[in-house]
Amino acid sequence: MAALLLRRLAGTHRGRVPLGAAAAAACGGATLFYASSSPTVAHLEETGKAAEQVALNPDKWLEFKLQEKATVSHNSQLFRFSFDPSTKLGLDVASCLITRAPIGEEAEGRRKYVIRPYTPISDPDSKGYFDLLIKVYPDGKMSQYFASLKPGDVVEVKGPIEKLRYNPNMKKQIGMIAGGSGITPMLQVVRAILKNPNDNTQMIYCSKENWIDLPVAILTSRYFIQLINRQLTGGVVLVLYQRTWF
Incomplete structure (x- = not known):
């Protein structure tokens, strides 16, 4: 199923694209949450910009419904959560959101939660959904909770957490x-970077594992072809796609 979903991803990056391939990871700490969040509706109004409705709220836990999920590997699963199709999630590039799940009760009878931050892998400009791919650990409280979810179930989310505010051409070269x-x-x-034809940032991309197929799937066909064309026409982007690079 995951392979089929990966192939379906190789279309346009605009609109509601199929559930795609990527990875989810924790990004930054909760202490950054209130100090450096992305612009919310309130923030935009204060700065005089046109208010844009977003799905996330930095001060309130909101429920997001699981639309579909797929198994990507023996220990990784891909999840798509849906919300109002007319709104964006409200996340900047490389920012994170916080998830929480009930795992029992405290001694006083209050509900007990586990809380984890994750980086969505869907395009921040996408409307109506966001994607997470989570590595499921045998003893991972949150990852096991995600693994138990069925379409229609909900997860509580708060955010965003801004870890890196990326601006086009902010650096000539980026090493990651x-x-x-x-x-x-x-x-x-x-x-x-690839979405912006005016961004001339230099990138070298390599990996020693077959897992490279996963991020490359994100670039195909539009992204990978665009990237190759930019190199062949004198652009500055170079991708090294070799299974035995190291």
Whole structure:
């Protein structure tokens, strides 16, 4: 099923695209949450900008319904959550959101929660949905909770947490090193660069594992073809796609 969903992703990046491939990872700490959140409706109104309705709320836990999920590997699952199709999530590139799930009760009878931050892998400009891919650990309280979800179930979410505010051409070169699912915030930056024809940031992309198929699937066909064309026409983007690079 995951392979089919990955193939379906190779279309346009606009609108409601099919559930895609990527990875989810924790990004920053909760202490950054109130100090550096993305512009909310209130923030935009204060700065005189046109208010844009977003799904996230930095001060309130909101429920998001699971639309569909797929198994990507023996220990990773991909989740798509839906919301009002006329609104964006309200997340900047490489930013995170916080999720929480009930795991029992405290001694006083109050509900007990586990809380984890994740980086959505869907395009921040997408409307009506966001995607997470989560590595499921045998003893992971939150990841096991996600694994138990069925379409129609809900997860409580708050955010955003801004970890890196990326601006086009902010740096001539960007070096990003990640292990496993930690590549997720990097993929957000890569996607933002490739979407902008005026962004001349230089990138070198390589991996020693077959897992490279996963991020490459995000770039196909529109992104990967665009990237190749930019290189062949004198652009500055270079992708090294070799299974045995190291």
